[in-house]
Amino acid sequence: MTESTPLIATPEHSVEGFVREYLRELNFSQGTVLERASVNDKYLALARTVRHYLMARWMRTTADQIRTQPKAVAYLSAEFLLGRQLDNALIASDLESIAREGLASLGVDLDELREEEIEPGLGNGGLGRLAACFIDSLATMSVPAIGYGIRYEYGIFRQTFVDGRQVEEPDNWLDRGSPWEFAHPEHEVTVSFGGHTEKYTDPSGRERTRWVPGWQVLGVPYNYMVPGYRNGRVNTLRLWSARATHAFDLKIFNYGDYAEAVRAQTFAENISKVLYPEDSTPQGKELRLQQQYFFVACSLRDFIDQLLPEGFDLHRLPERIVFQLNDTHPVIAIPELMRILVDEQGFEWDEAWDVTRRCFAYTCHTLLPEALEVWPVELMGRLLPRHLEIIYRINDDFLDEVRESSGGDELLVRRMSIIAEHPERAVRMAYLATVAGAKVNGVAELHSQLLRDKVLTDFADHFPEKFTNVTNGVTPRRFLRLANPGLSALITEAIGDGWVTDLDRLRELEPLADDAEFRRRFREVKAANKDRLVRLLATRDGIDVDPGTMLDVMVKRLHEYKRQLLKLLHVVTLYDRITSGELAVEDVTPRTVVFGAKAAPGYRMAKEIIALINHVGAVVNAHPEVSRVLRVAFPANYNVTVAETLVPAADLSEQISLAGKEASGTGNMKFALNGALTIGTDDGANVEIRQLVGDEHFFLFGLTEPEASAMQEAGYRPSSYYEENASLRRAIDLIAKGTFSGGDPATFAPVVSNLLDEDRFMVLADYQSYLDAQERVEAAYADPDAWSRSAVLNVARTGFFSSDRSMRDYLDRIWHAEPLPANGE
């Protein structure tokens, strides 16, 4: 394929040029004029204007990739939690001040328009947000890369509270159209499901298998720009939307059965209708497997047909692409590539396997056994009969290999089988990914270690060279430059602006931690960020926060392993001590505890915990004495947009999962990078954060992973902590007797008994250690100068957690791909 069309011109990079373009957009795209334009008209015109500035870069990047045919990275992910697009596009194209000034000259306020954008919530939490950070970094580093995923019509649900309990509402983010997407129905792809397989003999006399599908749907690609930061590059994110095949239209003509045709259409379109809201706890629903196969089948087909030159020899596929599997969700891509090569391209099995093994790499994001996806053989066989056969064959070959290398250790063979036998026959997707992937990585040092030692042990022994670590990262563009303009300006003034694309440069701030004037200005920025948050919570949620208090923040999905309950027990203990007179309010550091968390709609305990937080909050906040020094704020519907205001305002970052349960965490990185101090366990990336910032600037507490495991093995008895620790007993008793539920002990009885009888995540074992660490926090906070010194050092020493560094690690250890030359533009 060659590109010879001249590229479109970029509008003039000036206030006048911008205004001209903007008014043209209002007229021609929105069909209105400034005087009559609604806020939405103005927002859409602005988005389109900014788009124009990126368009030539996008076209050039695509053309360069097609022309030079470099090795590319395809990031396959069922989730991309992008956050708002406008802000990011403005900073990437260096249009922020031009847009602000240009709009102001027309009497339009940029900030008002920014608020108009509904963020595409196409992910649940950490995993989806990580994918968004990674594609941002790849674009900024000029790496030829494409993100592939699903264009869910409904993203993660909107959370509201009714009587303190979570209620889910649909997120119809596309209601007013999205100016950031480009539909390409002409590039639709057909995806098959169901049916059966049959053997046949091809003209050369070879025995072959073909899949005779039962039904089909179409995948329509929607392209999104992924702008690099001021490097003249814009990569592509391609999300697939499901449509009914045209055969359904024919049905309408042929049979006049309109209702049936519409039903079929709805059935097909259901596939990309809604994001499953379970985080780390897949439900094994048929529609979810349909979604997974749908998007990877579209993506492989797209890459082979659209991005490779015609007649490309697929034996050389590993030279052109590496498919990174973001958790197990896209793992069905492995048998799909085998099917394409063997059934469609006529490869011998071994040839196809050799190509496939070199095209995939797998990232595992969890240690929780319940988060590892397994698909019942019955379901897989019904939906994807050919893929199941291929998986069986991969498994047979692999188990032969294990048998041979282990001298026939049948117990080992059974343990390593891709097919589980109990409780039902099922495909273990993580095992399939490990057997087929060229590399397997965890997402923080500790996590990768535990993956090898505990989860995939036999595989780590069998394929030691496959296992590696890449510690997660976050994009400094969104989570520092954009979210924290005050701190960004202060940093840039001190060390120049190179840090935005080279975050290690933050090290140059270290000496400034000892500069009293710099610390004062740092505190000024923090105070301004708190004011910004206070305004947001007041207008968005009607929550009143005193910016003079310590902001103690715990925001992440609600999960028992993350231990929001531990944080809550601290709040209840403070309440108890103040109301019982044990603590005088004068002796308490005033703090506002901010929670943000969505629970999976079917996760009963998580929803109970949300209700309990809200009920405790209501009592604490209404208490005349207690509320002078302690308040709880729980804004509903925590999302990326809220994070962007919350993270820069925080003083204290709560990262308190039970050691060995949080794979990495990425919120922990965002807070440290914005100068919050962490109170945390030795878990996930906390370990690396603490190593980098230094023990004196991190509040460590809790059991280590080996200690926790040993205790579990010896028989953990949570009630012994209740019996022996009076403070803990009083806190639990307050909840148990109904203090926070209008005197009704029944309301939170399930939470209490869960803690006392099971406490799977050892909240009670870590309670005292956590309280002690909180006392160290109070003591440290009492010295604002020392605190801000630690905060500055947190910023200076966490440049490692840039997702640019993660991408370099993937490139070096896994992908072995090269950046394109920067675009001179």
Ligand code: CJB
């Ligand atoms: N993670 O967000 C999810 N969803 C899952 O289903 C499994 C894991 C999270 O992924 C993040 C990115 O790697 C990690 O930082 C986090 O610890 C993990 O829970």
